[in-house]
Amino acid sequence: xxxxxxxxxxxxxxxxxxxxxxxxxxxxxxxxxxxxxxxxxxxxxxxxxxxxxxxxxxxxxxxxxxxxxxxxxxxxxxxxxxxxxxxxxxxxxxxxxxxxxxxxxxxxxxxxxxxxxxxxxxxxxxxxxxxxxxxxxxxxxxxxxxxxxxxxxxxxxxxxxxxxxxxxxxxxxxxxxxxxxxxxxxxxxxxxxxxxxxxxxxxxxxxxxxxxxxxxxxxxxxxxxxxxxxxxxxxxxxxxxxxxxxxxxxxxxxxxxxxxxxxxxxxxxxxxxxxxxxxxxxxxxxxxxxxxxxxxxxxxxxxxxxxxxxxxxxxxxxxxxxxxxxxxxxxxxxxxxxxxxxxxxxxxxxxxxxxxxxxxxxxxxxxxxxxxxxxxxxxxxxxxxxxxxxxxxxxxxxxxxxxxxxxxxxxxxxxxxxxxxxxxxxxxxxxxxxxxxxxxxxxxxxxxxxxxxxxxxxxxxxxxxxxxxxxxxxxxxxxxxxxxxxxxxxxxxxxxxxxxxxxxxxxxxxxxxxxxxxxxxxxxxxxxxxxxxxxxxxxxxxxxxxxxxxxxxxxxxxxxxxxxxxxxxxxxxxxxxxxxxxxxxxxxxxxxxxxxxxxxxxxxxxxxxxxxxxxxxxxxxxxxxxxxxxxxxxxxxxxxxxxxxxxxxxxxxxxxxxxxxxxxxxxxxxxxxxxxxxxxxxxxxxxxxxxxxxxxxxxxxxxxxxxxxxxxxxxxxxxxxxxxxxxxxxxxxxxxxxxxxxxxxxxxxxxxxxxxxxxxxxxxxxxxxxxxxxxxxxxxxxxxxxxxxxxxxxxxxxxxxxxxxxxxxxxxxxxxxxxxxxxxxxxxxxxxxxxxxxxxxxxxxxxxxxxxxxxxxxxxxxxxxxxxxxxxxxxxxxxxxxxxxxxxxxxxxxxxxxxx
Numbered sequence: 035x036x037x038x039x040x041x042x043x044x045x046x047x048x049x050x051x052x053x054x055x056x057x058x059x060x061x062x063x064x065x066x067x068x069x070x071x072x073x074x075x076x077x078x079x080x081x082x083x084x085x086x087x088x089x090x091x092x093x094x095x096x097x098x099x100x101x102x103x104x105x106x107x108x109x110x111x112x113x114x115x116x117x118x119x120x121x122x123x124x125x126x127x128x129x130x131x132x133x134x135x136x137x138x139x140x141x142x143x144x145x146x147x148x149x150x151x152x153x154x155x156x157x158x159x160x161x162x163x164x165x166x167x168x169x170x171x172x173x174x175x176x177x178x179x180x181x182x183x184x185x186x187x188x189x190x191x192x193x194x195x196x197x198x199x200x201x202x203x204x205x206x207x208x209x210x211x212x213x214x215x216x217x218x219x220x221x222x223x224x225x226x227x228x229x230x231x232x233x234x235x236x237x238x239x240x241x242x243x244x245x246x247x248x249x250x251x252x253x254x255x256x257x258x259x260x261x262x263x264x265x266x267x268x269x270x271x272x273x274x275x276x277x278x279x280x281x282x283x284x285x286x287x288x289x290x291x292x293x294x295x296x297x298x299x300x301x302x303x304x305x306x307x308x309x310x311x312x313x314x315x316x317x318x319x320x321x322x323x324x325x326x327x328x329x330x331x332x333x334x335x336x337x338x339x340x341x342x343x344x345x346x347x348x349x350x351x352x353x354x355x356x357x358x359x360x361x362x363x364x365x366x367x368x369x370x371x372x373x374x375x376x377x378x379x380x381x382x383x384x385x386x387x388x389x390x391x392x393x394x395x396x397x398x399x400x401x402x403x404x405x406x407x408x409x410x411x412x413x414x415x416x417x418x419x420x421x422x423x424x425x426x427x428x429x430x431x432x433x434x435x436x437x438x439x440x441x442x443x444x445x446x447x448x449x450x451x452x453x454x455x456x457x458x459x460x461x462x463x464x465x466x467x468x469x470x471x472x473x474x475x476x477x478x479x480x481x482x483x484x485x486x487x488x489x490x491x492x493x494x495x496x497x498x499x500x501x502x503x504x505x506x507x508x509x510x511x512x513x514x515x516x517x518x519x520x521x522x523x524x525x526x527x528x529x530x531x532x533x534x535x536x537x538x539x540x541x542x543x544x545x546x547x548x549x550x551x552x553x554x555x556x557x558x559x560x561x562x563x564x565x566x567x568x569x570x571x572x573x574x575x576x577x578x579x580x581x582x583x584x585x586x587x588x589x590x591x592x593x594x595x596x597x598x599x600x601x602x603x604x605x606x607x608x609x610x611x612x613x614x615x616x617x618x619x620x621x622x623x624x625x626x627x628x629x630x631x632x633x634x635x636x637x638x639x640x641x642x643x644x645x646x647x648x649x650x651x652x653x654x655x656x657x658x659x660x661x662x663x664x665x666x667x668x669x670x671x672x673x674x675x676x677x678x679x680x681x682x683x684x685x686x687x688x689x690x691x692x693x694x695x696x697x698x699x700x701x702x703x704x705x706x707x708x709x710x711x712x713x714x715x716x717x718x719x720x721x722x723x724x725x726x727x728x729x730x731x732x733x734x735x736x737x738x739x740x741x742x743x744x745x746x747x748x749x750x751x752x753x754x755x756x757x758x759x760x761x762x763x764x765x766x767x768x769x770x771x772x773x774x775x776x777x778x779x780x781x782x783x784x785x786x787x788x789x790x791x792x793x794x795x796x797x798x799x800x801x802x803x804x805x806x807x808x809x810x811x812x813x814x815x816x817x818x819x820x821x822x823x824x825x826x827x828x829x830x831x832x833x834x835x836x837x838x839x840x841x842x843x844x845x846x847x848x849x850x851x852x853x854x855x856x857x858x859x860x861x862x863x864x865x866x867x868x869x870x871x872x873x874x875x876x877x878x879x880x881x882x883x884x885x886x887x888x889x890x891x892x893x894x895x896x897x898x899x900x901x902x903x904x905x906x907x908x909x910x911x912x913x914x915x916x917x918x919x920x921x922x923x924x925x926x927x928x929x930x931x932x933x934x
Contacts, residue, residue: 093207100200188211212274383676383692389779393661444563458481473492573605584777591638746841835898854872855916
């Protein structure tokens with residue numbers, strides 16, 4: 035990043051440095067600030083008359099165009115590939131191709147069968163299509179960054195001004211600025227008049243800042259601190275100026291931020307967790323499937339049949355609906371949050387929302403209302419006094435030109451507290467504000483012909499021009515002692531984060547039409563005004579709610595210490611020791627990592643420092659959310675696990691955000707946390723329950739394959755069983771989570787899934803094996819007429835069909851009902867019940883699987899009708915299974931401190 039490297043030729047004093055080349059933006063801006071007006075114009079081969087047409091072409095060729103390059107949109111074909119090509123679908127596609135070759139291409143004509151292939155590719159199609167649809171929807175948020183800088187500017191070329199599109203501005207152009215203008219490029223001021231600039235979107239500063247062409251130049255840690263430089267993305271509050279463009283497009287500070295945003299997004303905890311889980315389950319599949327093939331090949335002697343069975347086991351072990359279940363959960367969460375005023379731009383951010391254990395937030399516009407209010411109007415003894423407000427109103431109301439934020443606050447307060455309509459005053463004259471005096475005066479006359487000069491401005495200046503002080507209507511000389519008392523009160527207000535200005539007046543000041551700065555003497559100080567950028571009404575409640583849910587709060591702001599400390603006290607964040615941007619700049623990463631764990635309030639930060647702190651918090655193991663609304667927040671939002679913004683934020687902040695709050699009520703954050711944890715919990719239900727039950731079923735297959743003279747289940751039966759179960763699991767996103775689960779942040783831990791499989795998987799195998807024994811030694815002999823080895827070939831076919839049907843139904847019952855047992859650490863059905871949708875869909879799946887052996891379709895799958903006494907044994911088996919699972923999960927929870 036940074037500006038194009040310019041070779042700087044300095045004046046006589048700077049020639050001692052010879053030729054200076056700097057890589058960093060900061061160094062270039064420092065040199066631009068130090069240059070004289072002549073040096074700046076010479077550097078860019080321009081003059082006060084502006085560039086000629088030929089010089090414009092040369093500058094554009096050398097420095098480029100004034101366009102911001104934002105991140106490229108992902109092509110639709112890439113979205114398609116990402117949706118259909120996942121670790122699980124790759125496995126299924128590979129198995130489907132192998133199955134197609136073995137079961138259709140090379141199979142004898144009488145054995146050709148595409149049913150298994152169709153089931154596999156149906157799973158791939160359903161999962162991929164749903165993922166694609168939701169991905170496309172989530173990416174439809176319009177890219178509105180360019181609207182922020184789509185402006186025209188008054189540019190001087192060939193010695194005349196003309197309005198031209200911002201994109202046509204080049205380095206060296208002379209640009210005229212006036213109140214209300216958006217600054218179209220980074221500029222070095224060459225002439226100013228009463229210029230106030232709002233840099234809040236860039237820096238987070240609450241108040242407009244003064245800029246001057248001949249401002250003092252000293253070393254600054256932040257580029258925006260230089261008084262004679264202004265930057266793209268800020269705007270003119272009042273006054274006018276001329277400036278020479280020194281940086282355009284991606285070379286500007288704004289462009290640097292945009293460049294950072296176009297970089298490849300970091301992998302969030304959610305994405306890392308999904309990937310690790312996918313690889314873990316594939317490893318289990320890669321181990322189990324070949325083992326099944328070898329055992330069945332050796333024991334049965336038919337290696338082709340064993341190979342097909344192994345493929346089916348691999349499919350059975352693969353949670354192929356994981357992408358679909360995850361996406362459905364995320365979409366449901368996004369839909370629910372949209373109804374509550376939150377737009378989810380990045381679906382994965384919902385889970386990250388729930389996993390947040392540290393929320394970093396800017397102050398201005400997020401914690402605060404981003405507007406100035408008049409907090410106090412005090413007399414010189416520090417008491418509320420309407421007379422002070424009345425005089426301030428007359429000054430602000432009658433001044434000409436653009437009202438600044440302080441004037442707006444004074445007028446609003448006066449209209450609320452005073453009868454302003456009864457103030458029959460007429461303006462006589464005014465002495466405008468300037469930066470040398472730091473005050474402005476108006477002269478007004480009442481109906482009786484009495485004139486008054488009313489002046490307001492910086493407290494030091496007001497004390498300087500005042501000779502008297504008004505104490506409750508008694509005018510007395512302004513002594514040194516009184517001045518000290520006034521300054522002490524002002525300091526006290528400053529420490530509370532308030533900005534203070536003084537108000538003075540003088541009766542019958544002079545001859546009408548001849549007023550000047552010389553008349554601002556021997557005035558009477560009547561009081562002062564204290565202003566505040568107040569916190570939002572719901573901020574304190576929202577932050578307390580977040581803390582109660584295990585989310586730590588850190589304030590990262592560009593504003594100053596006193597204002598930040600005051601706001602933090604008001605919202606309940608305490609008055610702890612603050613860390614400044616200067617201190618952050620001087621710390622190495624290891625030291626800063628320790629500091630950010632101990633400290634929660636950071637002030638005077640630039641955008642890069644905010645991003646650095648966010649990055650280091652993630653390296654410390656935290657899941658980090660960043661709430662911001664300004665350009666200066668965008669890099670940190672991009673580096674966080676989840677970036678959060680508000681609808682009133684600048685577009686670049688909204689572009690960087692994963693989550694946008696449509697309302698200013700920050701309680702939406704708490705609802706987002708809850709929705710994220712609900713979504714995460716439902717995803718983990720599917721993964722853990724499915725992985726453990728699939729692992730248990732396949733472990734049972736291994737055991738059965740060692741002693742059964744036939745396959746425990748046919749490949750098609752395994753595929754169809756898996757399909758029924760997966761369809762039942764589609765209901766999981768509509769399940770509810772236990773209240774206790776939502777109290778703490780949840781992180782994705784792939785190792786916990788492996789532990790869960792090992793503990794809970796073999797539990798189901800216990801009852802699979804009892805079902806084998808029941809079917810092989812009791813149920814099937816009774817149906818077929820004897821033990822398997824004593825039967826004829828036709829009777830053995832019936833024996834096998836009954837065995838397959840018995841295990842198919844038991845496996846479906848246990849695999850589906852265990853969802854209810856593993857969805858909560860509590861006792862299922864009694865202490866915690868699933869939602870109606872989950873109960874209805876899983877019950878329907880069990881019903882379909884139970885009826886299947888009695889249908890023609892079931893017979894085509896190789897299943898036979900089951901006897902009535904089987905169902906009694908089944909109920910006993912399932913009850914015993916659920917009891918054992920409940921016991922094992924309690925032991926597991928005590929050992930690992932969590933279930934999901």
